[in-house]
Amino acid sequence: MLSPSVDNLVAQLTRLPGIGTRTAQRLAFHLLSASKPDALALATAIEDVKERVRFCRECGNLTEEELCTICLDPRRDQSIVCVVEQPTDVISLERTHEFRGLYHILGGSLSPIDGVDPSDLRIDELVQRVARGSVTEVVLATNPNMTGEATAAYLADRLRGVVTVTRLASGLPVGSDLEYADEVTLGRALVGRRPL
Amino acid sequence: MLSPSVDNLVAQLTRLPGIGTRTAQRLAFHLLSASKPDALALATAIEDVKERVRFCRECGNLTEEELCTICLDPRRDQSIVCVVEQPTDVISLERTHEFRGLYHILGGSLSPIDGVDPSDLRIDELVQRVARGSVTEVVLATNPNMTGEATAAYLADRLRGVVTVTRLASGLPVGSDLEYADEVTLGRALVGRRPL
Numbered sequence: 001m002l003s004p005s006v007d008n009l010v011a012q013l014t015r016l017p018g019i020g021t022r023t024a025q026r027l028a029f030h031l032l033s034a035s036k037p038d039a040l041a042l043a044t045a046i047e048d049v050k051e052r053v054r055f056c057r058e059c060g061n062l063t064e065e066e067l068c069t070i071c072l073d074p075r076r077d078q079s080i081v082c083v084v085e086q087p088t089d090v091i092s093l094e095r096t097h098e099f100r101g102l103y104h105i106l107g108g109s110l111s112p113i114d115g116v117d118p119s120d121l122r123i124d125e126l127v128q129r130v131a132r133g134s135v136t137e138v139v140l141a142t143n144p145n146m147t148g149e150a151t152a153a154y155l156a157d158r159l160r161g162v163v164t165v166t167r168l169a170s171g172l173p174v175g176s177d178l179e180y181a182d183e184v185t186l187g188r189a190l191v192g193r194r195p196l
Numbered sequence: 197m198l199s200p201s202v203d204n205l206v207a208q209l210t211r212l213p214g215i216g217t218r219t220a221q222r223l224a225f226h227l228l229s230a231s232k233p234d235a236l237a238l239a240t241a242i243e244d245v246k247e248r249v250r251f252c253r254e255c256g257n258l259t260e261e262e263l264c265t266i267c268l269d270p271r272r273d274q275s276i277v278c279v280v281e282q283p284t285d286v287i288s289l290e291r292t293h294e295f296r297g298l299y300h301i302l303g304g305s306l307s308p309i310d311g312v313d314p315s316d317l318r319i320d321e322l323v324q325r326v327a328r329g330s331v332t333e334v335v336l337a338t339n340p341n342m343t344g345e346a347t348a349a350y351l352a353d354r355l356r357g358v359v360t361v362t363r364l365a366s367g368l369p370v371g372s373d374l375e376y377a378d379e380v381t382l383g384r385a386l387v388g389r390r391p392l
Contacts, residue, residue, distance in 0.1 A: 003260045005248045009241040015234070017226050023214070029284055030213050031242055032249060032258065038211070039246050043239040045205040046227055050235050052201045053228060062228065064199045088225060 006032065058129070060105035060122045062087050070103060077101040082139040083126060083155060085109050085148065089141065101139075104129065109147035110154055116147075118154065126155070130163050137164040144170055202228070254325070256301035256318045258283050266299060273297045278335040279322060279351060281305050281344065289337065297335070300325065305343035306350055312343075314350065322351070326359050333360040340366050 006028055013024035031039045055061070056068035063069070070076060070090070080101030084090060090103050106121040118124075130138065138159055142148035156165050171189035172181055181189070202224055209220035227235045251257070252264035259265070266272060266286070276297030280286060286299050302317040314320075326334060334355055338344035352361050367385035368377055377385070 003249055003258055003265075005241070005244040005260060006258060009245045012238040012241040015238075016223050018219070018222070025284065025287070026214070027212050028245070029282075032245060036246050039242055042208040042211075043242040045201070045208040046235055046239040048201040049205045049224070049228060050232050053199055062199055062202060064201060068199075086225075088221065091221070 055105075059103050060107060060125070061090055061103060075100075078134055079136045080139065081126075081129070081135050081137070082141050084141045085143060085151075093141065099139075101137075104138075106142070106151065109142055109151040111147045111150075121151075123155065123158070127158055130159060135163055137166060140165065140167045144168070251301075255299050256303060256321070257286055257299060271296075274330055275332045276335065277322075277325070277331050277333070278337050280337045281339060281347075285337065295335075297333075300334075302338070302347065305338055305347040307343045307346075317347075319351065319354070323354055326355060331359055333362060336361065336363045340364070 009028045009031065010021070010024045013019055013027050014021055016024075019027070031042070052064045053062050054064070056063045056071055057066055058071045059068060061068040061070065065072075077100050081104050082093060082099055082101055083104045083106060084093065085106050085108055087105055090105065093099055093103075104122065104126050106123065106126075108116055108121055110116055110118065110121065126138075129135065138155070140152040140155055142151045142155075152167055156167075159165050169192055170185065171192055172178070172185060178186065205224045205227065206217070206220045209215055209223050210217055212220075215223070227238070248260045249258050250260070252259045252267055253262055254267045255264060257264040257266065261268075273296050277300050278289060278295055278297055279300045279302060280289065281302050281304055283301055286301065289295055289299075300318065300322050302319065302322075304312055304317055306312055306314065306317065322334075325331065334351070336348040336351055338347045338351075348363055352363075355361050365388055366381065367388055368374070368381060374382065
């Protein structure tokens with residue numbers, strides 16, 4: 001509409017998740033009016049990421065080296081491994097400052113409907129990692145939804161007898177009201193009640 | 197948190213308007229998991245835009261040549277010029293298919309509070325363009341808000357006696373309800389009523 005390269009930028013921005021035509025246009029005009037170094041910094045950041053980032057050989061997390069910073073950190077507890085679906089879940093868990101062990105990133109959850117079966121996830125790598133013997137507990141931290149629960153159940157079966165397997169607690173979110181809790185969550189909170 | 201280049205990409209994305217940390221993280225992970233050509237297409241689009249796009253010598257619109265596609269189009273009516281604040285306004289007006297004249301982009305609106313005075317906008321260029329004689333009507337299409345109205349009033353003063361000056365109609369949006377119209381808009385609709 002205005003110029004081929006602006007149209008192309010809008011088209012490329014529209015391919016990002018959650019970015020519609022209007023937002024893409026606003027972002028494109030921001031980049032147009034931004035200083036050249038500022039705009040090019042974003043282009044370079046994208047190129048750098050595609051050039052440098054790869055998966056940690058041990059846990060499957062994102063890294064720029066052979067092993068990620070968490071696997072390389074000698075202060076982390078090597079005997080406990082937390083299994084998550086995505087690298088973003090690692091960020092969420094690290095933000096709690098409650099976990100000092102290592103991670104294992106599956107790369108998704110089991111979902112036969114979407115054609116995701118155990119061979120598509122880093123499950124064999126997890127089993128081999130546990131078999132090497134230094135891990136004593138595996139915390140299953142897949143999402144508390146249908147596919148995440150199915151994945152946790154599958155992993156519990158695979159690892160039973162080899163290592164202690166635990167699952168993140170389900171229950172009421174802190175700061176919430178009983179009145180607004182859905183019945184499944186409230187039921188889980190009741191079943192999982194703890195002595196005080 | 198995960199790797200320096202991912203952190204840098206998130207930081208660069210956060211500088212875009214309306215993009216917070218969570219959204220930036222989601223976009224960064226999308227770019228990470230996208231194919232390399234797809235992700236690099238966005239980087240290249242940004243670089244192309246900064247390299248190629250400049251302002252039309254005549255109207256101030258975005259272009260990749262000396263003159264923009266609208267100024268170069270011989271089918272456009274050369275005698276009527278529509279004055280807008282931003283290149284995005286040209287897109288909005290073109291979408292109506294109601295205007296076949298040329299444009300003049302001011303690059304903003306008069307706002308003494310923000311330190312924008314007439315010399316910061318392409319107003320002298322407009323006056324010179326009109327003085328060349330082929331323009332018979334100037335349509336003021338600045339925004340119907342405080343700074344846009346002030347800019348329209350200022351331009352009307354500068355151009356009075358030289359050329360016919362008109363202003364976009366204010367009134368009820370098509371498809372709206374009287375019940376929900378604010379009193380200023382409804383007042384304008386009443387003052388600007390037309391015979392049927």
